[in-house]
Amino acid sequence: MQIRDARFLTSNTEVAKCPAPTLPEYAFIGRSNVGKSSLINMLTARNGLAKTSSLPGKTQLINHFLINEQWYLVDLPGYGYARVSKESRAKWGKMIRAYLSKRENLSCVFVLIDSRLPPQAVDLEFITMLGEMGVPFVLVFTKTDKQSGGRTEQNVQTFLAKMSETWEELPRYFVTSAVARDGRDEVLGFIEEVNQQ
């Protein structure tokens, strides 16, 4: 898929204030600092479209982008950052749960996983919640430029093996690097495929 047009629409905390649910929507979520905003910039080939930071907790709101006038891309605030107050965490949970359960045009959630780490409890818990809510999702392993391909493959397989302890069917997954621009065609091809269904 060619990205002919990508523009920021809105930032807010409420599902009711999101753009009209008239187009298919793809949301990006994962631990703080996992590379959600960077991946969005890589996919759209627009540096600075989504705000990135080396400090976790940069994205705090539900951010909508309109792509090719055809679909919405959503940058969500991350989870699992230790230095976050209990109140902020609860607020995040409420906002994200409301978004996931009420957003009727949500076609698929991309759950980003740091390819360098062993399976993290927060990621597995978030995936379990998606399953309980019946939200369709795929996995995206990020930051693969930071290690060898063999190491990435090993970590991906370890993550999938962990998931298979509780999941009968494993999700589709993508292996990406925002820096090396790896996985772009695969992710955009998947979105195109789902858009056509």
Ligand code: GTP
């Ligand atoms: P929050 O909005 O805080 O939840 O973070 P985020 O998941 O949006 O992460 P963000 O895209 O802001 O990236 C966090 C840091 O990781 C930044 O310093 C990025 O430059 C870096 N980063 C993101 N993706 C990659 C990647 O593929 N490779 C490398 N080497 N660094 C990356």
Ligand code: MG
């Ligand atoms: Mg972000």
